[in-house]
Amino acid sequence: MGARLLMNFELTPTSHTLADYRARGGYRAIEKALGEMTPQQVTAEVTASGIQGRGGANFSAGRKWSVVNLSDGQPHYLCANADEGEPGTFKDRWILENAPHLLLESMLIAAYALQVRHAFIYIRGEFDLPWRRISGALEEAYAAGYFGKPLFGTDFVCDLVVYRGAGSYVCGEASGLLSSLEGKRGYPRNRPPRLTVRGLYQRPTVVNNVETLSNIAGIINGGAEAFKATGTKKSPGTRLISISGHINKPGVYEIEPGGAFREFIFDTCGGVPGGRKVKAIIPGGISTKVVTGEEVDRLTLDNEALATVGSGMGSGGMVVIGEGTCMVRLLQVLLRFYHHESCGQCTPCREGMGWMHRIIDRIVAGGGRPEDLEQLKKISAWNDGNTICGMGDAAGYATVGILAKFSDEFEYFIAHGRSRHDGNLECRAST
Amino acid sequence: MPRIYIDGLPYEADSRQTVMEVAAANGIVLPGFCWHPKLSVAGNCRLCAVQVEGRSWVEISCNMPVAQDLKVLTDSDIVREYRKSILALTTLNHPVDCGICDKAGECLLQDYHYEHNGAPSTSHEVKVHATKFHALSSRITLDNERCVLCSRCVRFTHEISKTKSLGIVQRGDTSLVRASGDGAFETDAYSDNVVDLCPVGALLSRSFLYKSRVWYLKATPSVCPGCARGCAVNLWHRKPEWKLQALDARHNRAIERITPRDNPAVNGPWICNRGRDLAPLFERERATQAICAGFSVATPAAIEGARSLIERARRPVALVSSWASNEELAAFAAALGRHFTVFVKRDREPEPGEVVADDILICADKNPNSTGALANFASAWGPGSTLPEGTDLLLVWGEGFDLAQVPQSLRTIVLDAWKNPGHARADVFIPVSIQTERRGTYTNFEGTVSGFEACFEKDDSVAHAEDLFAALAAANVAAA
Numbered sequence: 001m002g003a004r005l006l007m008n009f010e011l012t013p014t015s016h017t018l019a020d021y022r023a024r025g026g027y028r029a030i031e032k033a034l035g036e037m038t039p040q041q042v043t044a045e046v047t048a049s050g051i052q053g054r055g056g057a058n059f060s061a062g063r064k065w066s067v068v069n070l071s072d073g074q075p076h077y078l079c080a081n082a083d084e085g086e087p088g089t090f091k092d093r094w095i096l097e098n099a100p101h102l103l104l105e106s107m108l109i110a111a112y113a114l115q116v117r118h119a120f121i122y123i124r125g126e127f128d129l130p131w132r133r134i135s136g137a138l139e140e141a142y143a144a145g146y147f148g149k150p151l152f153g154t155d156f157v158c159d160l161v162v163y164r165g166a167g168s169y170v171c172g173e174a175s176g177l178l179s180s181l182e183g184k185r186g187y188p189r190n191r192p193p194r195l196t197v198r199g200l201y202q203r204p205t206v207v208n209n210v211e212t213l214s215n216i217a218g219i220i221n222g223g224a225e226a227f228k229a230t231g232t233k234k235s236p237g238t239r240l241i242s243i244s245g246h247i248n249k250p251g252v253y254e255i256e257p258g259g260a261f262r263e264f265i266f267d268t269c270g271g272v273p274g275g276r277k278v279k280a281i282i283p284g285g286i287s288t289k290v291v292t293g294e295e296v297d298r299l300t301l302d303n304e305a306l307a308t309v310g311s312g313m314g315s316g317g318m319v320v321i322g323e324g325t326c327m328v329r330l331l332q333v334l335l336r337f338y339h340h341e342s343c344g345q346c347t348p349c350r351e352g353m354g355w356m357h358r359i360i361d362r363i364v365a366g367g368g369r370p371e372d373l374e375q376l377k378k379i380s381a382w383n384d385g386n387t388i389c390g391m392g393d394a395a396g397y398a399t400v401g402i403l404a405k406f407s408d409e410f411e412y413f414i415a416h417g418r419s420r421h422d423g424n425l426e427c428r429a430s431t
Numbered sequence: 432m433p434r435i436y437i438d439g440l441p442y443e444a445d446s447r448q449t450v451m452e453v454a455a456a457n458g459i460v461l462p463g464f465c466w467h468p469k470l471s472v473a474g475n476c477r478l479c480a481v482q483v484e485g486r487s488w489v490e491i492s493c494n495m496p497v498a499q500d501l502k503v504l505t506d507s508d509i510v511r512e513y514r515k516s517i518l519a520l521t522t523l524n525h526p527v528d529c530g531i532c533d534k535a536g537e538c539l540l541q542d543y544h545y546e547h548n549g550a551p552s553t554s555h556e557v558k559v560h561a562t563k564f565h566a567l568s569s570r571i572t573l574d575n576e577r578c579v580l581c582s583r584c585v586r587f588t589h590e591i592s593k594t595k596s597l598g599i600v601q602r603g604d605t606s607l608v609r610a611s612g613d614g615a616f617e618t619d620a621y622s623d624n625v626v627d628l629c630p631v632g633a634l635l636s637r638s639f640l641y642k643s644r645v646w647y648l649k650a651t652p653s654v655c656p657g658c659a660r661g662c663a664v665n666l667w668h669r670k671p672e673w674k675l676q677a678l679d680a681r682h683n684r685a686i687e688r689i690t691p692r693d694n695p696a697v698n699g700p701w702i703c704n705r706g707r708d709l710a711p712l713f714e715r716e717r718a719t720q721a722i723c724a725g726f727s728v729a730t731p732a733a734i735e736g737a738r739s740l741i742e743r744a745r746r747p748v749a750l751v752s753s754w755a756s757n758e759e760l761a762a763f764a765a766a767l768g769r770h771f772t773v774f775v776k777r778d779r780e781p782e783p784g785e786v787v788a789d790d791i792l793i794c795a796d797k798n799p800n801s802t803g804a805l806a807n808f809a810s811a812w813g814p815g816s817t818l819p820e821g822t823d824l825l826l827v828w829g830e831g832f833d834l835a836q837v838p839q840s841l842r843t844i845v846l847d848a849w850k851n852p853g854h855a856r857a858d859v860f861i862p863v864s865i866q867t868e869r870r871g872t873y874t875n876f877e878g879t880v881s882g883f884e885a886c887f888e889k890d891d892s893v894a895h896a897e898d899l900f901a902a903l904a905a906a907n908v909a910a911a
Contacts, residue, residue: 185599190473190474190491190494192494192496339603340603341602341603342602342603342604343602343603344580344599344602344605344606345473345475345580345582346474346475346477347475347476347478347521347579348477348516350580350603350604350606351520351521351523351524352520353603353604354523354524355520355523355554355556358556358557359555359556362555362556375553379520382516382517382519382520385488386477386480386489386517388475
């Protein structure tokens with residue numbers, strides 16, 4: 001498991017409160033940033049830490065911040081992306097519920113670094129307890145004078161609003177999120193321009209994942225070098241992993257990248273129920289390519305290792321698939337989700353998702369044709385890199401990944417009109 | 432001024448332009464449904480993609496900023512294959528009902544499919560069905576099955592007409608264009624532009640629905656006479672070679688539809704709904720019978736009667752039409768201008784329910800050539816105007832003046848195109864041609880001169896006003 005940078009306190013009924021957070025040394029990092037550092041120095045420290053985005057894209061947070069020109073005379077905006085919609089991912093929820101002040105303090109630091117007057121937390125509408133916790137924490141923080149007033153004798157003031165989304169997967173995509181935040185339909189935007197050039201209300205905007213932001217306070221407190229000392233060279237820091245599926249101990253874990261994948265699954269998370277084998281694992285949300293049980297045995301849990309099998313740590317939402325699961329049915333579930341959540345703005349995704357879903361439905365209904373698998377790959381390829389946001393690509397990755405590694409199951413299903421595993425989505429002994 | 436290369440040829444560009452704009456400015460047609468020069472970039476149809484030299488993928492040209500020495504390919508193998516795939520996806524749920532679609536012949540999807548794909552669908556799935564006839568308003572019907580969700584119509588109501596009366600509801604392949612509220616689209620004075628904007632047969636004008644196949648029609652360039660803006664329009668009417676023999680001959684002289692003709696100096700690519708509704712104005716009952724001293728006479732006889740009245744008049748006054756062309760007004764000025772005291776009258780005033788004026792196109796002056804007329808004759812005839820003392824002859828040209836206003840003792844000559852019982856009060860009435868029967872120019876309120884062409888031949892009993900004035904002034908009118 002290694003170092004703990006975020007889950008480094010005992011959970012109690014009051015650990016999410018301001019009093020407890022202060023008792024743990026809370027709000028010292030913002031005091032240090034305001035007292036000892038310039039905004040540029042804060043950004044430089046974050047860049048030096050090498051922290052990558054935890055929302056799935058793994059883009060350097062510091063580089064993203066560096067793009068914002070602090071002297072452009074425009075308002076800048078900061079938004080925490082708490083629209084945790086990637087299936088299998090619920091790690092940010094843990095922060096929102098248990099360490100909301102860590103996020104708020106980190107956002108204050110980010111707002112100072114980016115010279116932001118108004119910051120936002122865009123939280124998915126389905127989150128109830130996380131919303132109540134973060135809203136409560138924000139009330140406490142306002143009452144304590146951390147927001148809405150000049151802070152620690154400086155002229156830095158930041159206001160923060162928690163905005164509840166209406167429940168759309170695509171609103172978790174940064175530009176779709178901003179469109180929704182503006183009160184428009186949650187449609188992603190074309191790039192260029194980048195959001196750091198023209199984002200919310202056409203102004204430079206930084207959108208960071210909740211976990212990414214929550215690391216900032218620790219980076220400022222402990223320094224970039226201490227942060228880089230954890231994790232791997234290319235994936236510094238720790239990662240929150242939410243694990244679900246056919247696993248004995250589902251939940252949120254903080255890991256240091258670079259450890260053995262198998263160790264994490266079997267030792268930390270208790271392995272598959274009934275002592276069964278791992279058939280496959282979706283390592284970072286369903287938009288990452290699936291890895292097989294054999295690959296899990298030889299891989300370490302980090303981006304570099306997963307990249308060798310065409311996958312990645314993505315959003316940290318791990319789904320374990322035990323033996324006996326029908327991968328055809330699993331792909332049907334995934335494609336149903338993508339079809340349902342496609343915003344419909346651009347042609348390849350709008351039409352492609354529905355087409356793929358209907359093909360897989362037909363296969364599952366026993367009407368598959370040999371050419372269907374090729375058609376699924378073709379539609380995936382048509383989407384790859386050709387859509388406004390990454391959703392079309394993601395569905396393609398999931399499809400191509402499963403088809404590449406479990407093609408025999410699909411061929412069996414098409415040839416026999418039924419599943420080799422009786423269409424099971426439960427974990428049970430292989431037949 | 433960066434220079435970019437499209438298919439190896441250099442083009443000068445403005446640094447704020449996109450590749451699509453540079454291509455369009457230089458006559459290079461890149462396919463696309465959602466891009467429109469007057470609307471914001473949506474980049475959702477993905478069809479306009481091009482390949483940047485050296486890269487193995489494509490990027491949409493409508494959102495690609497130009498850069499010095501940028502080299503793009505519009506017809507590489509990768510681009511061709513990509514377009515094929517996009518069209519396969521676009522046609523996936525699009526019904527093949529071209530046989531009953533009003534857009535057939537003008538449909539971009541038809542054109543692009545044949546140009547860039549042409550292959551039958553590889554889909555074995557049932558097409559997604561949606562509403563076939565959704566009344567967006569009393570003027571526009573929407574066929575959701577044909578809609579390719581390019582969002583041009585939505586962006587138009589947000590950016591041009593500014594009513595924000597259209598939006599998209601639902602998600603994915605069940606997305607639907609809908610009015611943003613009950614009757615929201617009804618109040619958009621420019622709503623019919625979405626029919627022209629729609630690249631496929633989704634948005635259809637209810638007034639033109641199933642009226643005619645477009646290949647039977649001819650578009651004659653004209654100017655909208657609805658107001659002083661003088662928007663450039665196309666008047667669509669039956670081609671001579673497709674004249675209907677068996678039906679009422681009026682079908683062959685009907686204006687089937689009016690569409691905007693892009694004129695950046697005046698109206699851009701838009702016109703108001705009122706402008707589209709002016710066809711009935713041209714199809715009112717025409718005056719074809721000349722009258723002289725209460726008797727129906729041949730037109731030459733009426734011209735002779737009018738000429739003698741003019742010759743004898745000492746203080747003649749003319750109320751000239753603000754619907755007259757510059758050429759007709761010049762002809763009047765040359766032939767009779769010095770003899771008459773001339774006032775420019777407004778033939779039309781705003782009608783009840785009509786949008787009087789807005790800050791987009793519609794002008795309060797509902798006459799197309801007030802500016803041109805006032806350039807020739809400085810005095811305007813208004814509601815409080817009276818005839819000068821001693822007037823012994825009044826020539827009224829066009830509509831908008833009731834002869835009952837003047838004493839019966841006053842000699843009157845009326846030149847008009849439309850049937851009106853009031854004409855019988857005139858000493859001489861001469862029927863004249865209308866805009867669709869002649870060519871000419873109008874000067875709009877900003878001073879821009881726009882030309883219009885004739886759609887139809889005039890009736891033999893009707894005179895062209897331009898030719899008439901010389902005859903009214905001449906000693907010999909036999910040639911008229």
